[in-house]
Amino acid sequence: MQITDFAVVKNEQIARDVFELQLSIVNYQLSIAPGQFVNLQIDGFYLRRPISICGWDGETLTLIYKIVGQGTARLAQYEAGETINALVGLGNGYTPVQAERPLLLGGGVGVPPLYYLAKELAKAGQKPIAVLGFKCADESFYEDHFRALCETVVMTEDGSHGQEGFVTHAMPGINYDAIYACGPEAMLRAIYEQAKELPPGHTQLSFERRMGCGFGACMVCSCKTVTGYKRICKEGPVLTKEEIIWT
Amino acid sequence: MDLSVTLSGVKLQNPVIPASGCFGYGQEFRAFYDIDMLGSFSCKGTTLEPRFGNELPRVAECASGMLNAVGLQNPGIHAVIAEELPRLKEHFHQPLIANISGFALEEYTQCCEMISQCEQVGIIELNISCPNVHGGGMAFGVCPKSAAEVTAACKKVSAKPLYVKLSPNVTDICEIARACEAAGADGLSLINTLLGMRIDLKARKPVLANKFGGLSGPAIFPVALRMVYQVFGAVKIPIMGMGGVSNARDVIEMMLAGAGAVQVGAANLVNPYVCKEIIEELPAVMQQLDITSLKDIIGGAHT
Ligand SMILES: Cc1cc2nc3c(=O)[nH]c(=O)nc-3n(C[C@H](O)[C@H](O)[C@H](O)COP(=O)(O)OP(=O)(O)OC[C@H]3O[C@@H](n4cnc5c(N)ncnc54)[C@H](O)[C@@H]3O)c2cc1C
Ligand SMILES: Cc1cc2nc3c(=O)[nH]c(=O)nc-3n(C[C@H](O)[C@H](O)[C@H](O)COP(=O)(O)O)c2cc1C
Ligand code: FES
Numbered sequence: 418m419q420i421t422d423f424a425v426v427k428n429e430q431i432a433r434d435v436f437e438l439q440l441s442i443v444n445y446q447l448s449i450a451p452g453q454f455v456n457l458q459i460d461g462f463y464l465r466r467p468i469s470i471c472g473w474d475g476e477t478l479t480l481i482y483k484i485v486g487q488g489t490a491r492l493a494q495y496e497a498g499e500t501i502n503a504l505v506g507l508g509n510g511y512t513p514v515q516a517e518r519p520l521l522l523g524g525g526v527g528v529p530p531l532y533y534l535a536k537e538l539a540k541a542g543q544k545p546i547a548v549l550g551f552k553c554a555d556e557s558f559y560e561d562h563f564r565a566l567c568e569t570v571v572m573t574e575d576g577s578h579g580q581e582g583f584v585t586h587a588m589p590g591i592n593y594d595a596i597y598a599c600g601p602e603a604m605l606r607a608i609y610e611q612a613k614e615l616p617p618g619h620t621q622l623s624f625e626r627r628m629g630c631g632f633g634a635c636m637v638c639s640c641k642t643v644t645g646y647k648r649i650c651k652e653g654p655v656l657t658k659e660e661i662i663w664t
Numbered sequence: 665m666d667l668s669v670t671l672s673g674v675k676l677q678n679p680v681i682p683a684s685g686c687f688g689y690g691q692e693f694r695a696f697y698d699i700d701m702l703g704s705f706s707c708k709g710t711t712l713e714p715r716f717g718n719e720l721p722r723v724a725e726c727a728s729g730m731l732n733a734v735g736l737q738n739p740g741i742h743a744v745i746a747e748e749l750p751r752l753k754e755h756f757h758q759p760l761i762a763n764i765s766g767f768a769l770e771e772y773t774q775c776c777e778m779i780s781q782c783e784q785v786g787i788i789e790l791n792i793s794c795p796n797v798h799g800g801g802m803a804f805g806v807c808p809k810s811a812a813e814v815t816a817a818c819k820k821v822s823a824k825p826l827y828v829k830l831s832p833n834v835t836d837i838c839e840i841a842r843a844c845e846a847a848g849a850d851g852l853s854l855i856n857t858l859l860g861m862r863i864d865l866k867a868r869k870p871v872l873a874n875k876f877g878g879l880s881g882p883a884i885f886p887v888a889l890r891m892v893y894q895v896f897g898a899v900k901i902p903i904m905g906m907g908g909v910s911n912a913r914d915v916i917e918m919m920l921a922g923a924g925a926v927q928v929g930a931a932n933l934v935n936p937y938v939c940k941e942i943i944e945e946l947p948a949v950m951q952q953l954d955i956t957s958l959k960d961i962i963g964g965a966h967t
Contacts, residue, residue, distance in 0.1 A: 464723070464730055464933075627721045628723065637721075646716060
């Protein structure tokens with residue numbers, strides 16, 4: 418958990434309302450795990466905005482965000498060379514488990530954290546398979562990035578690209594021994610219900626909650642789990658299937 | 665440069681105090697800086713029994729501030745005494761402010777009695793102003809009679825100076841302040857959050873699950889300042905001033921209005937270093953303003 422200024426390297430539209438933001442930092446050691454997020458201070462807004470880490474190579478941090486409101490609309494106006502303050506290394510992130518065929522399920526802007534994870538898993542010699550779900554062709558992104566790393570299936574709700582349907586529709590045809598997912602809560606719930614039994618800890622779902630601080634101080638993001646109350650920003654955003662209580 | 669202040673006989677190395685609910689029990693901030701540099705901090709509002717608090721969403725944003733409806737999530741007084749205080753002891757050697765809350769008079773007095781026995785606790789802060797729980801908290805703080813009752817009952821069982829935290833959601837805060845003073849309060853903390861709301865335009869529904877929440881942050885600074893100023897004129901006991909304080913200049917302004925020490929709430933959530941920065945910034949700002957001792961400026965704006 419660190420706080421620092423980054424320089425915007427690039428902030429480009431890659432799909433409808435979706436932007437790729439690259440931030441650079443010099444001479445600063447950061448330790449960042451897949452599934453963790455940053456909390457960005459956007460000019461003109463009081464609270465920071467949580468965004469998942471899509472990539473980190475030791476110098477450049479890549480984030481992908483969708484314009485959904487005022488803050489993300491302002492973020493899209495940042496230009497190369499401007500600085501942006503971020504709290505980094507937030508949350509628990511995914512805990513990679515021993516698996517041959519981990520299944521990565523991403524929906525919309527839940528896809529970005531899985532890219533960083535896919536990279537790390539591939540590096541560790543695993544053979545992930547990614548299923549990326551989007552509303553339609555216009556909103557899809559990063560397919561080629563994933564294909565360069567692992568087997569990739571693209572699903573769109575209207576069938577305008579890849580196969581028609583939700584990410585869960587692709588699950589029965591895939592042989593997997595671990596699940597990592599991020600996306601809208603309805604998607605996570607469908608995955609929870611349809612996933613085959615895997616050993617404890619092998620099904621990891623990443624949740625979103627409105628946040629105040631992002632580092633565990635304010636208790637606005639708490640949820641009930643089997644193992645007690647957890648702060649999505651601190652003991653989450655990733656929860657294992659065994660501990661989830663749906664509300 | 666003398667930054668020290670004294671509240672009801674409790675000496676603090678500086679007047680900068682993270683406010684209740686914005687600093688947990690101190691642990692999260694240890695990752696950022698040495699919290700022992702603080703004057704004190706006010707722990708998360710603690711109740712007799714553990715509480716989960718309100719449903720989510722519990723937070724909303726607004727211009728220059730935020731709304732929260734946490735609803736006093738805390739592990740309960742027993743866990744705080746058994747776990748949080750011992751854990752804190754290793755890293756924090758300043759007198760702690762124990763913020764306690766309740767739903768019935770006996771809950772307040774039980775908490776008060778238990779926590780006041782703890783050596784680490786310097787001051788007890790009685791939260792009778794939480795706007796986010798039903799049937800408790802603010803119910804005590806909006807009427808002079810019940811505010812006086814709970815103050816008197818807690819004063820009887822408290823071995824430590826008792827500060828009562830006041831709600832701004834009242835017609836006349838001075839009346840409540842005087843009632844608490846008359847009932848034996850050693851000091852006052854003000855202000856708690858202002859009740860507000862936001863509506864999600866697309867969903868056409870309140871953003872907060874609780875509908876309403878407490879407004880804090882820079883947006884409320886002028887209101888808080890005005891109330892501290894008024895209450896300073898109405899009572900003789902010391903005041904911890906808070907509401908929107910974000911930098912060293914705000915601290916000095918609060919003290920000029922009448923605060924003997926200053927709490928910083930929401931600002932910690934957006935900049936975890938804010939209290940450290942304020943403490944480091946203070947001497948230079950004091951120098952600019954020809955202040956050699958902060959004690960000398962308390963209430964300095966009153967003529
Ligand atoms: C752990 C985590 C990781 C995330 N990762 C990504 C990502 O990689 N890419 C991406 O596009 N989005 C991501 N989000 C969602 C993103 O934080 C919101 O879309 C963003 O905060 C919206 O801000 P806004 O000002 O545009 O929207 P507004 O609706 O104007 O925001 C108002 C307030 O609500 C909060 N808010 C609104 N929607 C959400 C939401 N879905 N989740 C949390 N807070 C919200 C805002 O932070 C702000 O405080 C993530 C959220 C979390 C909690
Ligand atoms: C997230 C959050 C939680 C809070 N919880 C408490 C609490 O448990 N007890 C309490 O007395 N005040 C609580 N408060 C109120 C603050 O201590 C403070 O009085 C108020 O926020 C005004 O100061 P600020 O504008 O600097 O935040 C809380 C405030 C926030 C933002
Ligand atoms: S956002 Fe503050 S505790 Fe999670």
